[in-house]
Amino acid sequence: MAANTTGKGPESEVYTFTTVITPPPPVKGLKVRNILNRSCHLDWAALRPQGNDSIEYNVQCARLREQTYKLVYHGADHSCELKDLDAGAEYLVRVCAIRQSPRGAIEGPYSSPLNFSTPPVHHDTPPQQTVRMQHHQNGGRRPLTDQQWAGIILSGFIVLAVLCAMLIAHTIY
Incomplete structure (x- = not known):
């Protein structure tokens, strides 16, 4: 009911409401x-x-x-x-x-x-002595590793680059 100096007003209808429950804040410090x-x-x-x-x-x-x-x-x-x-x-x-x-x-x-x-799993490599014994039994050479092939190819490019530089220098001067 509302009231002021001029008098009282009619009573309003009952109004029911509910408040919203707030969600929790974001988690911090993970x-x-x-x-x-x-x-x-x-x-x-x-x-x-x-x-x-x-x-x-x-x-x-x-x-x-x-x-x-x-x-x-x-x-x-x-x-x-x-x-x-x-x-x-x-x-x-x-x-x-x-x-x-x-x-x-x-x-x-x-x-x-x-x-x-997560850290990777490191498998233990077999002892080098066992590897050598296997190669001696086969009587052959070990195949080259990828790193060895890369070194050979890189060396070839370096030699080729030096030869090209010498050839260009010789033709210019």
Whole structure:
């Protein structure tokens, strides 16, 4: 009811409304630690619960070359372990907070993707003595490696360039 110096006005109809529940803010401080060939550890800054609502997190991971994100963690902790990664691969990870309210889950925006690489697997090379013994048994020479071929070709180009320079210098002067 509204009232002023001229009097009282009629009562208005009852109007019911509800406020929108705000989604959680973006997650910050995403860090990758203990990167191994096939696993790593992620952690991020925890968000404060909003009112009586709890906060959970989704972590998504994608190979850099594919960029198809897959859910790899869902839970209340603000850290997780990623396992079964490929050695020598580049990954993107991102995290979003989810506000669990009585009306349902409200997902916040994802964090900026963080790029990391797993180290490649280094296989031990067989001892050189074993290789030499095998070649002596075959009685032949070892085939040239790609690096040796590259060196031979490069040397050939250098010799050719010097000869061309000498020829040009001789014809000009």
